[in-house]
Amino acid sequence: MSRFSSREALTTLQPPIAEKRPQVLTAHGDERVDDYYWMRDRDDPAVMAYLEAENAYTEAVMQPTTDLQTKLYDEILGRIQETDLSVPYRKGDYYYYSRTEEGKAYSIFCRKKGSLDAPEEVLLDENLLAEGHEYFDLGVLQVSPDHRLLAYSIDTNGAELFTLYFLDLATRELYAESIPDTYYSFVWGNDSRTVFYTQVDAAHRPHKLFRHTLGTPIDQDVLVFHEPDDAYHLGIGKTASEAYLLLSLNSKVTSEVHFLDANNPTGEFKLIQARSPGVEYYVEHHGEYFYITTNQDAINFQLLRAPVSRPSRENWETVIPHRETVMITGVSAFARHLVIYERQGGLETVRVRHMPSGDEHYITFPEPTYEIGEGANPEYDTNTLRFNYTSLVTPWSVFDYDLETRDRELKKETPVLGGYDKTQYVSQRLEAIAPDGTPIPLSLVYRKDLQPTEPHPLLLTGYGSYGYSYPDSFSSTRLSLLDRGVVMAIAHIRGGAELGRKWYEDGKFLNKKNTFTDFIACAEHLIDRGWTSPQHLAITGGSAGGLLVGAVVNLRPDLFRVAIADVPFVDVVTTILDPSLPLSVMEWEEWGNPNDPAFYHYMKSYSPYDNVTAQDYPAMLVTAGLNDPRVSYWEPAKWTAKLRALKTDSNVLLLKTNMGAGHSGASGRYERIKEAAFEYAFLLWQWGLA
Missing domain, CATH: 2.130.10.120 (Prolyl oligopeptidase, N-terminal domain)
Known part of the structure; x- marks a missing residue:
């Protein structure tokens, strides 16, 4: 068990209580009282004072985990080969690459002329630019x-x-x-x-x-x-x-x-x-044609082409027609080949077309869940495709694939120091059933000796917005949880595009609540299957994934012991109603235009900030970035203040604002490791594994 409980911590530490300054916000004849609207004014000294007070409280509450944070930091750093080199790629007469050096937080970009044995030329050293x-x-x-x-x-x-x-x-x-x-x-x-x-x-x-x-x-x-x-x-x-x-x-x-x-x-x-x-349409060029990937009459996209001299729509002709079960996600061109990236059954596939003959083949991959992505391919006149491959148990790997002979060469697998053996870990795919009967894919990774015979600490994450498919990718950082007996799971919920474009559209606009109920269904499935219990289940998400966390803890706080929301987009209605805020108008085509009463009332019905109520909530850690242009700092700050005022439990609630960073948190690899160690320490403390 942990050395102290959250209840014990709060008997000696008092959390900041934000001043209420009620402001009435009106739309479509509907009045909302926002007690913390004033936090938008970063020139108000009270705003900075509140953020600093929350940071001080967070630091004080987490102080007993300082040794654990240091231990986790050392573990995570100890798996990284600090002095390392990327796989060089050729462009013209030069080989370009980046490298890192032990003790330096940023990359150094270099090249060599003619061969890899030539003298190194440093193009740019980020560490020098970052000084001060x-x-x-x-x-x-x-x-x-x-x-x-x-x-x-x-x-x-x-x-x-x-x-x-x-x-x-x-x-x-x-x-x-x-x-x-x-x-x-x-x-x-x-x-x-x-x-x-x-x-x-x-x-x-x-x-x-x-x-x-x-x-x-x-x-x-x-x-x-x-x-x-x-x-x-x-x-x-x-x-x-x-x-x-x-x-x-x-x-x-x-x-x-x-x-x-x-x-x-x-x-x-x-x-x-x-x-x-x-x-939508996206363009690549090959020979006398533009190759056009479009969703015109094709929800999962089709591949067309048009002459460069006459590229308008009336001249588009079909190359690969639309398919109901396969989504085209991208196309890359080489002098003699097209490489078409597709997604089928929740997994990515790579289709290769030889342009002179029209012959095609697929590149196959060995694991039940994985992710692939195109690597550095700056040379057009080549038969070599470089791609990156990873899975929940396989570190990021760089392959060169011969498009003619179909041979592949592993150029590098990211080293994981400390004796990592991927055979000691298991990844698998499960299915939960949503309330409307839709099967929802779940990816799991855990230590081989764990079985669902008793509840385990489990960290469930998801995103479910913008058609972003949550990757089943490797993380050496994650080993600090897996090796302590934690199961990690990814909910591939609607709003992403894992199962095609319709999967995305079924989780946006007036279908957005599917995202949240899908996630809850995944949590319930993991509990029902014996993998975990509400007292062992933690959830995490960032940005729109933070919206997900905020929505589900309002709907089903009883399911979760702990929640982490990183830079969470939680003040949905107020933000998207304000066209002066960054990206708000663009967001109307993702969430809906709240100037339309139907969208307004629907968004208000799930907006995490608007739906905080007097009930018990899990232990929570919320993060923000003062300079964040995507999710303004006041969203997590207001949400935290409202939770403090209304929640009926004594579970710990922490707000940590990075006063010198934006949406992505700290810069530099060592500071990022510190942030990861902090969040992991919070989780382990709450699980009683500190």
Whole structure:
């Protein structure tokens, strides 16, 4: 058992009680009283005082777990090969790679010319750039097509606004100009002098594309495109052939693409097909055709093609037709092959088409649950596909696959120090049954000697939004729980796309509650099958997964002993009603537009903040980032304050706000390990395993 209980901790420590300043919010004739609306004003000294008080309380309550946190930190770090090297990839005459060094928190990006035996050239050392900053994040990192220049961008507070720099790799001198407040999207023209970058509006939406010529003042940059519609996100990229630049405009359900000859970067972009509500399409280039993945008349997407000279919809012809049970998730082009990524039966598959002959085959994978992803494939004229493979028990692995001979070569399996033996762990797939009879996939991983003969501590997680399929991937950090007898489970609930696009659509808009009831059904199934019990069951989720946690602890608090909600999106109605907040208008196509009374009342019926009530809740840890542009800090802060005021139990409730970071938490691998150790210590304490 733990050395102390949460009840004992609270007899000597008093949690902060936030002041109530009632504010009436009205929509559709419906009045909501928000006692903590004032927390949105970060210039109010009382807001910072409250956050600091909560942090101090969290630190005091968790102080007895300090030794455990240190032990967990040492365990997690001890499994990592701190000095390590990525698998180099070839681009032109160079081999590019990154490496890490023991004691350094960030990556070092390097290359070698001609062969892997050549002298190393350091392109960029993040550790040097991060010096003096509490937070550091690298956004853009792109070498020019002629390999002479490096574009990179950095963010030093977590707000996801980056300053863009240009470095001459021969002289190691920076260009005089730097461009502030840029976003992630960036591309070089093929002349290695012209670049394109994006900037965001007041709601943090990338809405403008600029063209910059190196060596010129930034006030001379050309505005190439401005997207005024608040529902659309603007991005810029380049086809794998490097022949065309692609300007993409995407809402949650609609897209539009423009293209430009990459050899003529000062030319005019041309439209492929004007946007049509509800129609998404994505473009790759091969030979004389654009290959177009679209959901037009195809809920699971189909693959079409159109001549580059006549790319509009009337010229689209079918390459791979729509299938009810298979979803196309992406397409990559090589000089002689197309690689089509698909998802069937909850698992990813890779389909290879030889373009000269039309012959096809699939790449197969050995485990019952796994994840694959495309690796670094910058060379177009090659027969080698690099992909990444992992499962709940297999560390991330890099393979080179010969598209002609079908041979695969393991280039690297991420080392796990300390004698990890994957045969001592088991992964499996279960099915829970939702209230409407729908089977819900569940992935489990646990130590081989555990069986469902008695309840075990179990950590259940999920996401269920944006069509994101929760990956069955490996984590060496997770071993600190598995080796203590904890079972870990992933609920592949509706709102993701594990079972196709309909799986996503059945968990959004006016079907959103399926996400929550699916998760509850998974929890009940694990209890009924004997894997765990309500006194042993913990749940965790971040961002929209934090919304999931907030919703289910309102609905069924009796099912869970402990809950962790990281940067949780819990104040759904108030946030999405406010178009001035980051991304709110874009979110209308995910959750619904609350200006419509039907959506408003439906969203209000599940919004975690609006549905906190006087009842017992599990022990809870809530995290926030002061500079978070995606889920504003006040959402978890308000939720915590309201829980404190209304909950009827004496279970511990902690709010931990990172005062110098954003949505992703701390930067640097060592600080991230500290955060993981903190959360694991909280779980183990609550389970009585401290």
